Amino acid sequence: MAVLSVREKLAILSDAAKYDASCASSGSAKRDSLKSGGIGSTEGSGICHSYAPDGRCISLLKILLTNFCIYDCSYCINRSSSNVRRARFSVDEVVRLTMDFYRRNYIEGLFLSSGVIRSPYKTMGEMVEVARRLRIEEKFGGYIHLKTIPEASAELIEKAGRYADRLSINVELPTDEGVKKLAPEKKPETIRLSMAKLRCKIEEKAEPTLQSRKRERFAPGGQSTQMIVGADKTSDDGILRASARLYGSYHLRRVYYSAFSPIPDSSAALPLQKPPLMREHRLYQADWLMRFYGFSQPEILAGSNDGMLDLAIDPKLAWALRNRGRFPVDVNRADREALLRVPGLGTKVVDRILETRRHRRLRLEDVGRLCHSVAKVRPFITAEGWSPGALTDKSGLREIITRSCEQLSLF
Helix, strand or coil, X not given: CCCCCXXXXXXXXXXXXXXXXXXXXXXXXXXXXXXXXXXXXCCCCCCXXXXXXXXXXXXXXXXXXECCCCCCCCCCCCCCCCCCCCCECCHHHHHHHHHHHHHCCCCCEEEEECCCCCCXXXXXXXXXXXXXXXXXXXXXXXXXXXXXXXXCCHHHHHHHHHHCCEEECCCECCCHHHHHHHCCCCXXXXXXXXXXXXXXXXXXXXXXXXXXCCCCCCCCXXXXXXXXXXXXXXXXXXXXXXXXXXXXXXXXXXXXXXXXXXXXXXXXXXXXXXXXXHHHHHHHHHHHHHHHCCCCHHHHCCCCCCCCCCCCCCHHHHHHHHCHHHCCEECXXXXXXXXXXXXXXXXXXXXXXXXXXXXXXXXXXXXXXXXXXXXXXXXXXXXXXXXXXXXXXXXXXXXXXXXXXXXXXXX
């Protein structure tokens, strides 16, 4: 096999990593090693961000250690039976790339995942060594996210949490049946056990020690996971139900949703077409309703005929249209929980409404100045001098709102 240059490896292994969505740097400890003579920071100042074709901001060096893999998951482009060009970084190469990219102000940290080579222990050991060398030898204070392998030893996970800001373990698919069908070499119970152990370790390290009275540093950004959307027939309601269980059982910081992408020479068990990217977007919106807006998982799609999120309108608007009896809400008197249910009002807008109304009563135009678009809000609120009247119950309300909120094309 021809020897590849670092540039060629980077092209292969950065492209192979694009299917992994869980690379946000939120939740990390604020750390600035410049004050201690090192390099790097988890703060965003001085970082040049690049953008993916779909508009997402990318500020991490996001690569695989290798795309060789002993597993043969049907949905994975890097599965053992896949006819793709293979590459493998050495530990030295990843460390050097990270430092060179940071010094050039291209990135603010590293997201490192990998196919499994030889054994989970061997692969995880090399990933941990990358993090150790960055932290200890290079004095790197930037963000590090390691994708951990469920079968790795407790000792390696302990080391990984010591050096990384966030750890993640992929659940792969929303249901055990889906994993057993499309990734038969992986065991859902092993994945869940690993996530549970990681949760216990994070909670254990969060307690101050008797000697120092300080908390030990261990994955301050917590743990996250990712599931593939559209590779099996699980409905959106089933996906959100799986997410709610994950949040409740393992105290995850985030569940990421990655729309399935058809791959060459794929299994007949996989769909021929990818799901619309809007489905992924709606799942993220519904996820935020559970995490920040006080919605329980069952009520988001309660009353839906097929258990699927409406692709044409956001989940909160869809819920409000199915529950019109709870509206209109008085913006001058309603509590925070009721205001968070109003379509078009985000958490920051609600907080500003609550602060403003301590000093004066709000009119519709005041709400319009606080939020992005008053068109979506108008049918669901009352304000000083404004009542929607019969508009809330109008049969064509959905069409009126979607027409008024339609985004103009650039071309």
